[in-house]
Amino acid sequence: MLGTEPQIIASYVETGRVKIVFWPVLNHGDPSIYSTLTAECVGQQGSDAFWTVHELLFTNQRDLWTAGRNYYVDTAVRVGVDQATFEACYDSPSSLDAVLALDNLRRQRGVFNQPTFDVNGQIIAGLHSYEVFADVFDRMSVER
Amino acid sequence: MARVESTAVSEPVAPAATIAEIVEPMAEAVPAVVVDPTKALATATTESVNTAVVSGRTADGAFFLGAPDAPITLIDYSDFL
Numbered sequence: 001m002l003g004t005e006p007q008i009i010a011s012y013v014e015t016g017r018v019k020i021v022f023w024p025v026l027n028h029g030d031p032s033i034y035s036t037l038t039a040e041c042v043g044q045q046g047s048d049a050f051w052t053v054h055e056l057l058f059t060n061q062r063d064l065w066t067a068g069r070n071y072y073v074d075t076a077v078r079v080g081v082d083q084a085t086f087e088a089c090y091d092s093p094s095s096l097d098a099v100l101a102l103d104n105l106r107r108q109r110g111v112f113n114q115p116t117f118d119v120n121g122q123i124i125a126g127l128h129s130y131e132v133f134a135d136v137f138d139r140m141s142v143e144r
Numbered sequence: 145m146a147r148v149e150s151t152a153v154s155e156p157v158a159p160a161a162t163i164a165e166i167v168e169p170m171a172e173a174v175p176a177v178v179v180d181p182t183k184a185l186a187t188a189t190t191e192s193v194n195t196a197v198v199s200g201r202t203a204d205g206a207f208f209l210g211a212p213d214a215p216i217t218l219i220d221y222s223d224f225l
Contacts, residue, residue: 001220008218009209014197019210021202021219028225035224043207047199050207064225095198098205105204111221118219132219140216 002058002113004130012137022054025114026103035064036071036099043091045081054078 005020012018024039026032035057043050056079057064063071069090076086089095106109119136199209206219 001222009197012216013210013214016211017212017213018218019208020207021206021217023206023219023221025221025223027223031225032223039207039221039224043201047201047207051199051209058188062224088163099171102204102206106221110224114221114223118221120215120216137216144215 001117002055004128004133005055005056007130011134012056017141018137022050023106023111024099024102025106025111025116026099026116031064031067033070033096033099035067036057036103037096038075041077041078041086041095041100042081044089045085049079049081066076080096 008018008020024032024036026036036114037052039050039057042053053075056075060075072090073083073087076090077083080115111118113125115127116131119133122136122140124132124136182212197209198210198211201207
């Protein structure tokens, strides 16, 4: 999604036509869990900060396979959130539960692979170009 | 300028059976996203100053970006890896 997201945001989100919801799919064990936990705990200090760290984590995704607590604390500090608050969240079982609850809910929805996109109920599986999403959005806009 | 944060709103939940019919359960699929890590901070900074875009959390706790009442909702089921 990262590659197409800036174009979608510029053309559809900023114009009020589309809302993007990020839903975690934790298919890669601890690296998935702790990168998503980091996004959750940054986001608890502001949803704007969530989207900043969301992009940063995707951009540095090759680091995440071996990343540990210190890496994620540094990442959180880098996007400007309070370190002590972040660490308290990161170490809290309730934060981990929140992340796992979202992952469980997507399984209940029948989503098992990532990326999977749900556009008003229309499922698009796998990575696609900006044009594919734009075509779906435009067709839905005409149909409304 | 920072985005405007919004309170939680309900998200439409697609029927599980409908999605399950379309998306075949598989073990794992890794998104083939390749980016330049040296551009990470600059990119994130650009993202953080994006203007006039509302962000918040859904009733389920997922983060959203865009007008809460936008006619189209794109749910991105994804992993950072």
